[in-house]
Amino acid sequence: MIYLTLFIEFFKIGLFSIGGGMATVPFLMELTTKYTWFSTEELANMIAISESTPGPIGINMATFAGFHTAGIPGALTATFALVSPALVIIIIIAKFMANFSDNKYVKSAFYGIRPMIAALIGFAVWQIVGITFADTSNGTITLHYSAVIIGLIIFILTQIKPLKKIHPIIWIIVGAASGIFFQL
Amino acid sequence: MKKLWELYSTFFRIGGLTFGGGMAMLPMLKREVVIKKKWVTDEEVLDIYAIGQCTPGIIAVNTSTYIGYQQAGIGGAVCGTLGMVSPSVIIICLIASILNQFMGEPTVLHALAGIRVAVCALMLGTVITLARAGIKDKLGLILFLAGFLLATFSPIPTIILVICAAGVGIFVNVRREKNRK
Numbered sequence: 001m002i003y004l005t006l007f008i009e010f011f012k013i014g015l016f017s018i019g020g021g022m023a024t025v026p027f028l029m030e031l032t033t034k035y036t037w038f039s040t041e042e043l044a045n046m047i048a049i050s051e052s053t054p055g056p057i058g059i060n061m062a063t064f065a066g067f068h069t070a071g072i073p074g075a076l077t078a079t080f081a082l083v084s085p086a087l088v089i090i091i092i093i094a095k096f097m098a099n100f101s102d103n104k105y106v107k108s109a110f111y112g113i114r115p116m117i118a119a120l121i122g123f124a125v126w127q128i129v130g131i132t133f134a135d136t137s138n139g140t141i142t143l144h145y146s147a148v149i150i151g152l153i154i155f156i157l158t159q160i161k162p163l164k165k166i167h168p169i170i171w172i173i174v175g176a177a178s179g180i181f182f183q184l
Numbered sequence: 185m186k187k188l189w190e191l192y193s194t195f196f197r198i199g200g201l202t203f204g205g206g207m208a209m210l211p212m213l214k215r216e217v218v219i220k221k222k223w224v225t226d227e228e229v230l231d232i233y234a235i236g237q238c239t240p241g242i243i244a245v246n247t248s249t250y251i252g253y254q255q256a257g258i259g260g261a262v263c264g265t266l267g268m269v270s271p272s273v274i275i276i277c278l279i280a281s282i283l284n285q286f287m288g289e290p291t292v293l294h295a296l297a298g299i300r301v302a303v304c305a306l307m308l309g310t311v312i313t314l315a316r317a318g319i320k321d322k323l324g325l326i327l328f329l330a331g332f333l334l335a336t337f338s339p340i341p342t343i344i345l346v347i348c349a350a351g352v353g354i355f356v357n358v359r360r361e362k363n364r365k
Contacts, residue, residue, distance in 0.1 A: 012343065014240060014241055015240050016240060016342070016343045016346050016347075017240065017241070017242075018238070018239070018240050018241075018346070019237055019238075019243075019314070020237070020242070020243050021242055021243075022307070022310055022314075024242075025307075026335070026342050027342055027343075030341070030342050044300050044303070045296055045300065047303055047307075048296060048299040048300050048302075048303045049276070049279060049280075049283070049299075050276070051203075051299075051303055051306065052203070052299060053203070053272075053275050053276060053279060054199065054200050054201060054202060054203055054271055054272070054275060055199050055200065055202075055268075055269075055271050055272030055275065055276075056199070056209070056242045056243075056244040056245060056268070056269075056272065058241075058242040058245075059199075059242055059244075059245065059268075059269050059272040059273075060272050060275075060276050063272055063273050063276040063277065064276050064280055067276065067277055067280045067281075068280065072277055075273060075276065075277050075280075076273065079269055079272070079273055082241075082242070083241065083242070083245055083265055083269060085240055085241065086239060086240055086241025086242070086245060086246050086249065087249055087261060087262070087265055089239055089240060089241070090235075090239060090241075090246050090249040090250050090253065090261070091249065091253050091258060091261050093235060093239065093250075094249075094250050094253040094254060094261075095253070100235055100238075100239075101231070101234040101235050101237075101238050104357075105354055106238055107357075108353045108354040108356075108357035108358065109350040109351075109353050109354050110238050110350075110353065111320070111324075111353040111356075111357060112323075112327060112349040112350050112351070112352045112353020112354070112356070113346060113349050113350050113353060114314070114317065114318030114319075114324070115315070115318040115319050115324040115325070115327040115328040115331065115349070116327050116328070116331045116345060116346060116348075116349030117314065117318065117346070117349075118311060118314040118315040118318045118319070118328055118331075119315075119327070119328045119329070119330075119331030119332040119335065120331055120335055120342055120345065120346075121307075121310070121311055121314060122311045122315070122328075122332055123331075123332055123335040123336060125304070125307045125308060125310075125311050128300075128303075128304060128307070129304050129308070132297075132300045132301060132304050133301075133304070147297070147301050150298070150301050151301045151302075151304055151305050152305075154301070154302050154305040154306075155304075155305035155308055155309065158305060158306065158309050159309065159312075167203065167208070168203070168208070168306050169203045171302045171305065171306060172299055172302050172303065172306075174302060175298040175299045175300075175301050175302025175303070175305075176295040176296075176298045176299050176302075177295075177298065178298050178301075179294045179295050179296070179297045179298015179299065179301065180291055180294045180295050180298065182298075183294055184294055184297035184298050184301065
């Protein structure tokens with residue numbers, strides 16, 4: 001039963017991806033090795049589209065992954081499963097724990113979780129960078145030089161102070177345009 | 185009933201009109217729920233964001249759940265949440281089905297390849313920001329490096345790594361407090 005498996009997997013993602021939409025990426029990456037639902041490259045496409053459409057990125061990705069796996073019912077299942085743990089937890093916090101984020105144990109747990117989440121996202125990004133800028137399909141590593149140069153330019157530009165405020169969607173449009181122009 | 189619809193439609197607007205979620209959503213969220221609806225104050229929004237950052241799930245969605253609950257109980261929480269995710273579900277399902285038909289088009293493939301390159305650059309930036317904010321001391325650095333190495337070379341599931349990191353954080357902080365006493 002694909003819907004039950006989808007529900008369980010995305011419920012787990014919803015329960016453990018802490019600190020924003022990007023935190024779902026390491027878990028989705030794990031799904032590419034566990035099931036044949038989607039490949040790493042398809043996941044990279046999903047992230048690309050989720051970043052360039054309205055709505056929270058985490059929700060967009062769950063909907064996309066669910067749709068890719070099992071059509072519209074799959075999309076609804078994955079999205080519903082992703083938000084349901086938080087729905088319950090937030091209601092409990094709103095009702096009983098007004099100063100939840102000041103709690104000593106919560107703070108201590110996050111002192112450990114934050115660097116770990118950063119590392120896990122870093123690892124997932126590293127894998128996506130790998131398939132975006134290099135081709136390893138025939139046993140040797142071939143770099144896509146034009147992609148590397150465009151990626152580096154965009155990365156350096158986004159790190160310059162006055163340009164940091166530019167909305168990500170602008171960089172995505174720049175990426176799409178240079179992809180078409182340079183035939184990436 | 186009117187209140188529930190108001191919650192649903194307000195968060196539907198916020199979800200459908202902002203790109204990026206999380207922090208990118210903050211200005212729009214403030215305009216809608218602080219200035220227009222006066223459901224919460226500026227400070228409360230920041231408090232809710234702080235809670236959203238240290239609870240599981242998507243920050244933007246958690247915010248809509250929290251405000252929905254405050255306004256109209258459990259029904260409000262559900263309506264706020266559904267409002268926030270509805271535009272995503274509609275838009276992504278549309279795009280995904282359209283994209284399936286155009287996946288063979290060279291222009292679409294080139295554009296997607298270009299978007300992937302831009303997204304890699306943006307994600308690298310996100311990782312740097314998260315690492316800077318999350319790594320406060322030596323222990324943070326050790327956890328970061330250990331997490332990266334374990335994710336790369338071990339089959340330990342991601343969930344276990346997150347739970348262990350939380351455990352280490354609590355253990356170390358509790359022991360530090362004991363030592364101080």
